[in-house]
Amino acid sequence: MDKGLSRRNLLKGSAAAALGAVGSSAIAKLSASNSSDNVATSYSEYAGTPRTAPEKGRAGANDKLVLGLIGCGGMGAANMRNLMNFADVEVAALCDVDDSRAVQDLKDVEAKYGKKPDFYKDYRKILDRKDIDAVIVGTPDHWHALNLIHAVEAGKDAYCEKPLSHHITEAVGMAEAVKRHNKIVQCGTWQRSTKEFTDAIDYVRSGKLGKIVLCRAWINDGTRLGRKQPSAPPASLDYDMWVGPAEFVPYQENRCHWNWRWWMNFGGGLSTDWGVHMIDIALLGMSKDQDLVMPETVSSVGGRWAFADDDRTAPDTLETIFRFPNPDFALHWSINRDHPGKEGHGTEFVSADGRTVRVWRGGWVILDPAGKEMPKEEAPAPPSHWRDFIDCVKSRQQPRAKLASVAQTTICCHLANAAMYSGETLHWDNAKQDLMGKAGRDTQSYTRPYRKGYKMPNYRPA
Numbered sequence: 001m002d003k004g005l006s007r008r009n010l011l012k013g014s015a016a017a018a019l020g021a022v023g024s025s026a027i028a029k030l031s032a033s034n035s036s037d038n039v040a041t042s043y044s045e046y047a048g049t050p051r052t053a054p055e056k057g058r059a060g061a062n063d064k065l066v067l068g069l070i071g072c073g074g075m076g077a078a079n080m081r082n083l084m085n086f087a088d089v090e091v092a093a094l095c096d097v098d099d100s101r102a103v104q105d106l107k108d109v110e111a112k113y114g115k116k117p118d119f120y121k122d123y124r125k126i127l128d129r130k131d132i133d134a135v136i137v138g139t140p141d142h143w144h145a146l147n148l149i150h151a152v153e154a155g156k157d158a159y160c161e162k163p164l165s166h167h168i169t170e171a172v173g174m175a176e177a178v179k180r181h182n183k184i185v186q187c188g189t190w191q192r193s194t195k196e197f198t199d200a201i202d203y204v205r206s207g208k209l210g211k212i213v214l215c216r217a218w219i220n221d222g223t224r225l226g227r228k229q230p231s232a233p234p235a236s237l238d239y240d241m242w243v244g245p246a247e248f249v250p251y252q253e254n255r256c257h258w259n260w261r262w263w264m265n266f267g268g269g270l271s272t273d274w275g276v277h278m279i280d281i282a283l284l285g286m287s288k289d290q291d292l293v294m295p296e297t298v299s300s301v302g303g304r305w306a307f308a309d310d311d312r313t314a315p316d317t318l319e320t321i322f323r324f325p326n327p328d329f330a331l332h333w334s335i336n337r338d339h340p341g342k343e344g345h346g347t348e349f350v351s352a353d354g355r356t357v358r359v360w361r362g363g364w365v366i367l368d369p370a371g372k373e374m375p376k377e378e379a380p381a382p383p384s385h386w387r388d389f390i391d392c393v394k395s396r397q398q399p400r401a402k403l404a405s406v407a408q409t410t411i412c413c414h415l416a417n418a419a420m421y422s423g424e425t426l427h428w429d430n431a432k433q434d435l436m437g438k439a440g441r442d443t444q445s446y447t448r449p450y451r452k453g454y455k456m457p458n459y460r461p462a
């Protein structure tokens with residue numbers, strides 16, 4: 001059963017649990033182990049343990065769920081800490097290709113459960129373990145598709161970070177894999193479980209704002225990576241495995257941990273990093289449930305126009321217009337420097353008569369056409385995003401950010417980048433889950449070949 005984002009569903013959904021705030025933000029000497037050679041086409045072809053999905057029974061309401069973390073030290077670990085707040089969760093194993101990133105996480109897990117968790121550098125070792133029910137995928141975007149697809153092939157449920165993928169064809173394949181393996185996957189778009197966003201979405205969906213003709217979503221970008229030279233990777237890091245399926249480039253400090261998001265080889269810039277949060281809210285507000293409205297055309301202009309002395313490859317400036325049918329409306333996505341009088345990020349819904357609902361992390365307002373605040377309607381806070389994941393793994397209901405839905409938002413974010421790089425208006429065929437025509441297909445936001453030794457499993461929808 002699918003859970004929409006309506007208040008009704010929130011309240012009758014999983015048990016609310018108090019939860020803390022999100023814990024968030026040379027030429028390369030190749031690593032001695034050329035681990036990429038071991039990464040097979042699909043999990044079932046992995047040369048390790050013969051693959052059969054773990055036969056562990058479905059967890060009952062009081063059973064403990066045993067989790068493994070893939071990707072330490074950042075948002076994956078923040079998710080793990082949020083999940084460790086629940087008495088029916090235990091963390092058994094951690095994995096990172098960089099030992100140094102796991103040190104604090106290993107200590108914290110040991111302090112919590114009184115025993116040292118196992119640590120691996122190869123995520124497939126976690127997937128081989130029959131005692132692990134679910135994994136948290138907290139790796140950089142270019143690894144999500146392989147981590148997640150291999151996890152569901154190994155019989156695991158997952159909490160998978162956003163954006164779901166490095167490019168469009170991966171997102172389509174991930175959704176199909178989760179469907180075929182019948183797994184529960186909650187995605188890291190936690191705004192879907194946060195009061196200001198659910199209040200604003202409820203209001204828009206109620207029809208009280210009237211007919212919506214325009215949505216806006218934006219993020220201000222002041223990030224500077226500066227200039228760096230390639231250097232030898234740290235001894236703790238298996239850099240070859242970190243690059244994984246992406247094109248191999250030498251290690252450079254400002255394109256590895258955290259900074260990868262501003263390199264199109266590994267991430268998608270702010271369109272995917274923040275677009276997947278703010279565009280998501282616009283799509284949810286304009287949809288009846290988690291099956292999101294999708295655009296028919298997308299046009300963008302932008303580039304690296306603002307920061308001259310910087311290594312980033314992702315655009316620092318972008319203006320995108322999506323055109324949606326049924327209902328007819330436009331969505332304006334913007335990466336820029338500032339929005340006077342507004343938060344540095346947000347989403348707006350504009351009605352035919354000029355009223356606006358604006359929402360950001362921390363609040364929401366309804367404005368009349370003159371910009372004066374109008375009375376708003378509020379409801380109790382929704383259950384925590386992480387509790388929802390655990391409850392849905394147990395009940396087999398769909399969580400509030402189910403993978404198929406966040407895949408739709410992720411595709412929209414990649415379309416914004418693909419339209420910019422192609423310089424053409426792109427046409428999305430939602431029935432075929434593909435671009436119509438040639439425009440956009442030669443961008444790496446649409447697809448790209450995997451590096452030798454890696455292959456995306458074939459989950460093209462029938």
Ligand SMILES: NC(=O)c1ccc[n+]([C@@H]2O[C@H](COP(=O)([O-])OP(=O)(O)OC[C@H]3O[C@@H](n4cnc5c(N)ncnc54)[C@H](O)[C@@H]3O)[C@@H](O)[C@H]2O)c1
Nearest residue numbers: 071072074075096097098101138139141161162188257258
């Ligand atoms: N939901 C949110 O609000 C939110 C916030 C921040 C980041 N994120 C997302 O979380 C993900 C991680 O982002 P981050 O900022 O924590 O990145 P990060 O670079 O800080 O951490 C990622 C970790 O994954 C490790 N890693 C890389 N490849 C691996 C592999 N094959 N196996 C195991 N470990 C591997 C890296 O060594 C690193 O320690 C990204 O997808 C990002 O978009 C989400």
